[in-house]
Amino acid sequence: MKEEQQEINNVSEEIETDIVEEVNQQQSTSSLEQEPALLTELERLQALADENQQRVxxxxxxxDNYRKRTQKEKEDSAKYASIRLITELLPIMDNFERAFSVDVANEQVExxxxxxxxxxxxxESTLQAEGLVAMESVGQPFNPEFHQAIMKVESDLYPEGTVVEEVQKGYMLKDKLLRPAMVKVSE
Incomplete structure (x- = not known):
């Protein structure tokens, strides 16, 4: 940042030096008859200096805008660095949950x-430490931003447009939706 500011200052100083030298050169050869031409030239050079200052x-x-944008992108990248790995681990989590839902009668299997x-x-605790949070969907109003409806069902327990059953959990990573919940919605 300091190097760019120094470069900008150097360019401004060079422009001002060139203008002063040209004006001094014109003044040394000037005479009373050349004065209107010199004023016109001075105005032109002043306009050029102003234009260059605006460019700088x-x-x-x-x-500055570029620096701020890249800083924000860098922060977002660090914040969500584990998103790819966690996304690939979610099906494994689903399979674990399905396996635990099986009723076990044998002592060895238990x-x-x-x-x-x-x-x-x-x-699960390792993923939660990274910011993964399972969404609670059952009993919540259907929200297409967080839920993916796979079917509508009749329900006396829930009002219309409410999630009745969660077929597949939805997850948030910190404050970002990682995967929407697949749900059944009451009609």
Whole structure:
């Protein structure tokens, strides 16, 4: 930033020096008859200097805007750096949840299921530490920004336009929608 400001100042100083030199050169060869021409030339050079000053100010403003925009993009990139990995892990989370929904009667399978549940909870807590949050959809009004309706169903428990059942969980990563919830909506 300091280098660009110094370069802008150097360009401004060079322009002013050139104008002063040209005016001094014109004055040294001037006579009373050349005075109107010199005034016209001085006005032209002043207009040129003003135009160049405006260009320098615009270039500086453009650079400041560019710097701010790239800083924001850098912050967003750091904030959502893990989005690709988390998106790829969501189907694994879904499969874990489906596996746990199976009723287990065998003692060995039950022990295995408890171990898998512990692994799932560890994965879930790690993803939550990264900012992943499961959305609660059942009983909420249908919102097309957060829900993907896959069917409408009759319901006496919920008013029309309310999510009755969640077929697949929706997730938010920090403040950004990562995946909408697939839901059934009451009619």
């Amino acid at each position: 100010l615009r270039a500086q403003a453009d650079f 022990s295995f299921s408890k171990g898998m549940d512990m692994i799932f909870r560890q994965l």
